[in-house]
Amino acid sequence: MNTPSSSSQPQQVAVLGMGAMGSRMANSLIAAGYSVTVWNIEAAACLPLVKLGARHAMTPAEAVTHAEFVITMVWDDAASADVWLNPQTGALPSMRAGSIALECATLTLGHEKKLAEACATRGIEFVSAPMSGSLPEADNRTLIFTVGASDAAMVRIQPLLLAMGSKINHAGGPLDGISEKLMINGKLGIEYIAAAEMVALMKVGNMDVERRLAIKATTAPFAPRGLREARFMIDGDYTVRVKVNQMIKDLSYEIDQFESHGVPCPLHRAARSAFEWAHDKGHGEEDSTILAKLYEEEARQHGGVK
Known part of the structure; x- marks a missing residue:
């Protein structure tokens, strides 16, 4: 396997999107010895990485010129399409044949299919590599990557991904990574809602919360992960890890996948509605654990206290 130090020159990586996750991923790659070029639509977000040794590019096209690996970590399909496919500034037209394009964001299956097709016409290997984990896991380099890639690409990208995470799950071909990740995030959204309802019930019902949580921890x-989120809710720790708006987006993308196969998904729809309710109350940019507080407030407002 190739590593950053396996040749006289470190491998070159472009990281496009310096949000909370992308910047941490770039930081990990710099620490691992890769030669990293960064880009962000707001250039100021790149400055902390430049101080650590990254090179700053003004456009995605400029960032990828010499890169063997190109990683994007942006918000949604529209942002991803602009970063990869924009005819003036996009990454794909400037990438070298034989390089690897890694889409690490959670996007729709339909969009990633278009990216894979666009890569194939240019002799570029497309890899779907969304990750599980939030800011603490990114800081600790314990992200879990769910990867869709050819076997040959897996060999090349394994050291790269392990510089940012602790585990790689190979889901299958290039589109299987995002398909599986959408299912994972859909289940996560449902668990957030279930935990929020449970914590609100225990608090409003004046139950022994610690005893009840300890009992739950012994059951299948x-x-x-669900117990961790319940712990945050009980303690009132609403530090932003997974935003309400992110869960709305991811659940919507997963519902699209269900619909494309004609599979009913009432639980996913109910979970999305709950997050939309929180968004409509002005909490879209807060952590998803805020649902427990909102449910408790709703119950107390309507006299649901024993």
Whole structure:
């Protein structure tokens, strides 16, 4: 396998999108010894990475000129399309044949199919590599990547991904990564709502919250991640990790996948409606754990206290 130090020159990577996750991923790659070029629509977001040794590019096209790997981490399909496909500034027209395009954002299956087709016409390998985890995992380099890629591409990208995360799950071909990640995030959204309802009930019902949570931890339905979110809700820790608006987006994308196969998804629709309710109350940019507080306030406002 290639590593940043396996030749006289470090491997070159372009990271496009310096939001909360993209900037942390770029930081990890710099620390691992890669030669990193960064781009962001607001150039100021690149400055902390430049101080760490990254090169700043003015456009995605400029950023990818010499890159073997190109990683994007942007908000949605529209942003991704502009970064990759814009005829004047987009990355794909300027990438070298044989390089690898890694889409790490959670996007729609239809959009990633278009990206894969556009890459194929240029001799570029497309990899869907969305990750599970939020800011603490990005800081600790313990992200989990769910990857759709050819076997040959997997060999090349493994050291790169392990510089940013702790585990790689190979889901199958190029589109299988995003397909699986949408299912994972859909389940996450449902678990957020279930935990929020449960925590609000325990608080409003004057239950022994610690005892009840300890009991739940011994039972099969309560996975560690769900218990962690419940702990945040109980403690009133609403530090932004996964925004309400992000869950609305991801659930909408997953519902699209269900609909494309004609599979009913009432739980996913109900979860999206709950997040939309929080958004309509002005909490779209807050962490998803805020749902527990909103449910508790709603109950107390309507006299639901024993």
